Structure formats: structure tokens, C-alpha cells
Amino acid sequence: MPAAYTSTQRTQALALLRRRGMTRLAEFNAAGITAPTISRMGRAGEVVSLSRGLYQLPVAELGEQQSLAEAARLVPKGVICLASALAFHGLTDQLPPKVWIAIGRKDWRPRVTYPPIRIARFSDELLRRGVEHRKIAGTSVPVFGVAKTVADLFRYRRTVGDALAIEDLRQALRQPKATPAEITREAKAAGVWATMEPYVMALTSDA
Numbered sequence: 001m002p003a004a005y006t007s008t009q010r011t012q013a014l015a016l017l018r019r020r021g022m023t024r025l026a027e028f029n030a031a032g033i034t035a036p037t038i039s040r041m042g043r044a045g046e047v048v049s050l051s052r053g054l055y056q057l058p059v060a061e062l063g064e065q066q067s068l069a070e071a072a073r074l075v076p077k078g079v080i081c082l083a084s085a086l087a088f089h090g091l092t093d094q095l096p097p098k099v100w101i102a103i104g105r106k107d108w109r110p111r112v113t114y115p116p117i118r119i120a121r122f123s124d125e126l127l128r129r130g131v132e133h134r135k136i137a138g139t140s141v142p143v144f145g146v147a148k149t150v151a152d153l154f155r156y157r158r159t160v161g162d163a164l165a166i167e168d169l170r171q172a173l174r175q176p177k178a179t180p181a182e183i184t185r186e187a188k189a190a191g192v193w194a195t196m197e198p199y200v201m202a203l204t205s206d207a
Helices: 003-020 025-030 035-043 066-074 082-088 124-128 146-155 162-174 180-190 193-206
Strands: 048-051 054-056 099-104 117-122 131-136 139-144
Touching: 003 025, 003 035, 025 035, 025 054, 048 066, 054 066, 066 099, 066 131, 066 139, 082 099, 082 139, 082 146, 082 162, 099 124, 117 124, 124 180, 139 146, 146 162, 146 180, 146 193, 162 180, 162 193, 180 193
Parallel strands: 099 117
Antiparallel strands: 048 054, 131 139
16 A cells, blocks of 8 residues: 555544544544554554454543443444443442443344443333433543433333432432423333332422
8 A cells, every 4th residue: 555545544544533532443444544554553552442443542531431432432323321321420429330321122232342331222212312412532422311311210120220210319309410390201201100200209398
């Protein structure tokens, strides 16, 4: 490959990484940047491979939420959910060992070795509700909002546990990061209002 062509690809790759933060190999290829160019940049220390097919600049800041951004890039149709969304919104100090990410019921299940992820299946309607886009490590990450996360934890309470769902509801109302009206609306949409109503009434009456 001509040196000038390789240099042009290198410049384009660096510009893409600065603009997008973490970048997948498929995105490089779509921009006309070949895998051998990225490999050479990796050997030269100009890019860092985070996991198979996912790269970023070596000087990029690695925050505690880095894994959320990595998962979002590797599962582009997914939305950060449940315990991972709970931690992102500051409703718990405990980071889950795996990134919870929601995908559609018929979506292909991604094969991701790192970061470790845990898949939750959502209907198309629920997958579109309450999605916020937050910037993490230079990447736009879709994550469910607080009220939606509260309702989802009750929907998945047999998996995450009743204690976590109830404590999340308590913290969301206490801080406050969601209003009773917002939580009620999401609970009804998720079909769990009958379960949540006694807790919402008790917590709001105590406030």
C-alpha cells in the first residue's frame, strides 16, 4: 500500500476517534480505513484495542462508567438498563459486575467477551420509552431514565430482587430524581403499577 495512502487513512482514523471516542472496526471500514491500517496504528501505540473490533485513543480518559460506553458501541441497538442504569443515575454505589443492556425480543444476541454484559429482552414499545442519550468517554450512550428504570426493576424483580427494586424506588423519590407522576406513568406502561402502587403510596405519604 502506498505510504501516502496509509498516511491519509491514519489521519482519517485519528480524526474519527477524536470525534466519536470509541470506534468499531466496521465504522473505520465504512470510512475507507482498512483493518491493516488500524493494526499498524495499534502496534505504534496510536490506538488501543478495548475489545475485539473496538478501539479508542490511548489518551482517552477511562472513567468508572467506561464499560457502559464500550457496551453501547458493541451493541448499537441496545439501551443501558436495570442495575447498570441504576448505578449510572447515582441511585446506588454498587457497580454491577456485568453491564445490563436491553435489546428487542427478536434482536440478534451479541457475542461480546468484554466488557461482560447481561442481556434483557424488551418489547419494541418498552425499548423506545424513556431513553436518554448521555455522553460517556466521548460516546453517546442510550440509557433508560430514572422513572423507567424504577418500573423496569419491578418488572424484573424476580431476577434483580424485590429489595433492590424497592430501595431504588425509595431513593428515586427521596433524592428526588423522579416524580411520583413520572414513576406512575412508566409503571402503568410496563404493566407493574398494581405491584408498585402500595409502595409508591406508602413512600409518598411518609414524605
